[in-house]
Amino acid sequence: MRSKCTLARCPGALRSIKGGVEPVGARARQRGMNRTEPSAEEQIEAFITSAAKQPLLDAAFELWRWRYRLDSIEGRPTAEEVRINRTLSPQQMAEKYRYDRDHAHEGSMFGYVKRAHPRADDNAIRQAIITAVKFEGAAEAHFKWDGDFWDCVVRAVAQAAAEYPDFLETTYRDARNNLAYYMK
Numbered sequence: 001m002r003s004k005c006t007l008a009r010c011p012g013a014l015r016s017i018k019g020g021v022e023p024v025g026a027r028a029r030q031r032g033m034n035r036t037e038p039s040a041e042e043q044i045e046a047f048i049t050s051a052a053k054q055p056l057l058d059a060a061f062e063l064w065r066w067r068y069r070l071d072s073i074e075g076r077p078t079a080e081e082v083r084i085n086r087t088l089s090p091q092q093m094a095e096k097y098r099y100d101r102d103h104a105h106e107g108s109m110f111g112y113v114k115r116a117h118p119r120a121d122d123n124a125i126r127q128a129i130i131t132a133v134k135f136e137g138a139a140e141a142h143f144k145w146d147g148d149f150w151d152c153v154v155r156a157v158a159q160a161a162a163e164y165p166d167f168l169e170t171t172y173r174d175a176r177n178n179l180a181y182y183m184k
Contacts, residue, residue: 051116058170060132154176
């Protein structure tokens with residue numbers, strides 16, 4: 001027969017904190033609440049620092065992969081852009097998506113990659129961004145869900161890797177994870 005755990009039998013079950021009764025571990029939880037979120041600049045710098053450790057082409061792919069997170073940290077899209085985007089038809093949205101991909105090397109992505117590789121030639125940076133975007137597009141284009149999901153992801157990235165063989169293996173791994181996330 002199990003005995004009931006009452007305050008008298010299990011004194012560690014509850015802990016008194018400043019006259020109140022809180023569950024065990026509440027102090028740790030309260031202490032953790034004082035942590036502050038890193039600033040927007042610190043968050044962006046963390047992505048750029050990570051990308052700077054890689055060759056230019058792989059850095060461009062990593063930063064391109066994080067574009068939505070980078071945009072949200074910097075406050076994009078603005079409320080006005082969100083309002084406009086909500087009024088777009090599916091065809092207009094597809095055109096905007098294509099335009100953003102086709103011109104990725106002209107926007108904020110160029111600045112991010114330049115910060116990660118400040119000594120790189122501007123044309124080399126633009127070409128790395130273009131290649132990274134095309135590689136991601138090739139992986140998406142090759143994805144065909146006809147069997148085990150992960151096998152389809154691996155096959156799609158392998159086919160894209162055959163077209164774009166100059167990335168590191170870690171980038172292909174990240175591309176598989178990225179593709180799986182967006183295709184799920």
